[in-house]
Amino acid sequence: MELDTMFLKKTPPHSLEAERTILGGILVQTQNLNVVLSTISPEDLYKEAHRKILERIVGLVDKGLAVDLLTLTEDAQRAGILEEIGGASYLASLLDGVPRNLNVEYYAQIIKEKALLRRLILSSTRIIQESYDQREDADELLNAAQAAIVEIAEQRIKPGFRPMHQLTGPTLELIRETAARKEAVTGIPSGFRFLDGMTAGFQPSELVILAARPSMGKTALALNISQHVGLKTDKAVGFFSMEMAEAQIVIRLLCAESQIDIKKTRTGYLSDRDFEKLKLAGEALSQARIFIDESPALT
Numbered sequence: 001m002e003l004d005t006m007f008l009k010k011t012p013p014h015s016l017e018a019e020r021t022i023l024g025g026i027l028v029q030t031q032n033l034n035v036v037l038s039t040i041s042p043e044d045l046y047k048e049a050h051r052k053i054l055e056r057i058v059g060l061v062d063k064g065l066a067v068d069l070l071t072l073t074e075d076a077q078r079a080g081i082l083e084e085i086g087g088a089s090y091l092a093s094l095l096d097g098v099p100r101n102l103n104v105e106y107y108a109q110i111i112k113e114k115a116l117l118r119r120l121i122l123s124s125t126r127i128i129q130e131s132y133d134q135r136e137d138a139d140e141l142l143n144a145a146q147a148a149i150v151e152i153a154e155q156r157i158k159p160g161f162r163p164m165h166q167l168t169g170p171t172l173e174l175i176r177e178t179a180a181r182k183e184a185v186t187g188i189p190s191g192f193r194f195l196d197g198m199t200a201g202f203q204p205s206e207l208v209i210l211a212a213r214p215s216m217g218k219t220a221l222a223l224n225i226s227q228h229v230g231l232k233t234d235k236a237v238g239f240f241s242m243e244m245a246e247a248q249i250v251i252r253l254l255c256a257e258s259q260i261d262i263k264k265t266r267t268g269y270l271s272d273r274d275f276e277k278l279k280l281a282g283e284a285l286s287q288a289r290i291f292i293d294e295s296p297a298l299t
Contacts, residue, residue, distance in 0.1 A: 012046070012117075012118045012121060013113075013114045013117040013118055013121075014046035014047075014114050014118070015046075015110050015111060015114055016046065016047060016050075018107040018108075018110040018111050018114075019045050019046065019047060019050045019111060020050070020094055020097075021097075021098060021099070021102070021104075021107045022036050022104055022107045022108055022111065023050060023053055023054065023057075023094050024094040024095050024096070024097070024098040025098055025102045025104045025107075026054075026057055026067065026104075027057075027067065027068060027069055027072065027091075027094060027095060028095065028098055028102075029102075030061070030066070030067045032102070032104045033057060033058070033061060033067070035104050035105050035108065036054075036104060036108045037058070038108075039105065039108040039109060039111075039112050040108050040111050040112050040115070042054040042055045042058070043115075044111055044112055044115035045111065045115075046114065046115075046118070049084065049085040049086055049090070052076075052081055052084065052085050053072070053076075053085055053091070053094075056072060056075050056076055056079065056081075057072060059075070060072065060075055069091060069092060069095065072091060073088050073091055076091070116152060116155060116156065119152050119155070120149075120152055123145075123148040123149065123152060126148070127141070127144075127145045127148070130144070184196070184197070184200065185200055185201040186200050186201060186203070187199070187200055187201025187202045187203040187204070187206075188201050188202040188229060188233060188235055189201050189228065189229075189232070189233065190202065190225045190228065190229075191224060191225060191227075191228030191229075191232065192224075192225075210222060219243075219244065219252075220252070222239070223239070223249065223252050223253060223256065224256060226239050226253075226290055227253055227256055227257065227285075227288070227290070230285075230288035230289050230290035231257075231284060231285070231287075231288045234289075235289070236289035236290075236291065237288075237289065237290045237291065238291050238293065239290065239291065239292045239293070240293045240295075241292065241293070241294050242294075242296070244294070245294055246292045246294045249292055249294075250285075250292070251265055253281075253285055253290070254278050254281045254282060254285065255278075255281075257281035257284060257285060258274075258277035258278050258280065258281035259277070260274050260277055260278065265278075
């Protein structure tokens, strides 16, 4: 990865030792390639010669050929890149110092982390340069910067498969804790007894999708749940709206809390008693941990 030396006076983060170790580990045992490729790609390697070596190894595997020092050397020679990657002597040196009990996944994670840091430095450098150039509006630069950072964040190391022996113990402990509590609602209550009776409340890490045809009350139900959680529990609620303005959302919450027909707020036919109820509802809602975002183009 080429970085602009005009801005960078330091050597970008990398670990040549880790790169040499995984390449040597693959030559020793081809099965290590699957573990390596599940974490990194050839582009994540810092040294260009190492990137080309890994690409040749992947090419050999894709052709169904064995991967060892001899086949890799011959393949690189036929491709005309043997000298570019250091020659046969350098390929042979990759086998030197490979740990007997090699944890290739650990070394691959080191390489991935260094690659992410280099990409972050590169994106930051471009953002700084474009900001100094002042060729685009600040909003456009912010959008581009956000997209660049999000793209890098999506490349982070994510947990993969885990064996059952690592999962059964914590899961049984969770069941024991739930059994000791002996509560009908073990998650976050929705405020609707029938719904809580079926779900035992909203559980951590669950994705709950509320779906129905238009004008069936999806927003009203979501707001009622948000109102209950924000007022009756110690949890916070984030409400994202792409259709309704925040003022309309607040009106719905006020009317639900004060038990006033929403039509009255729209027509203005409100009595003094109605205003007093709305005021009390407003005081209660102002203490609730409910946050509303009406930003357009949410994804």
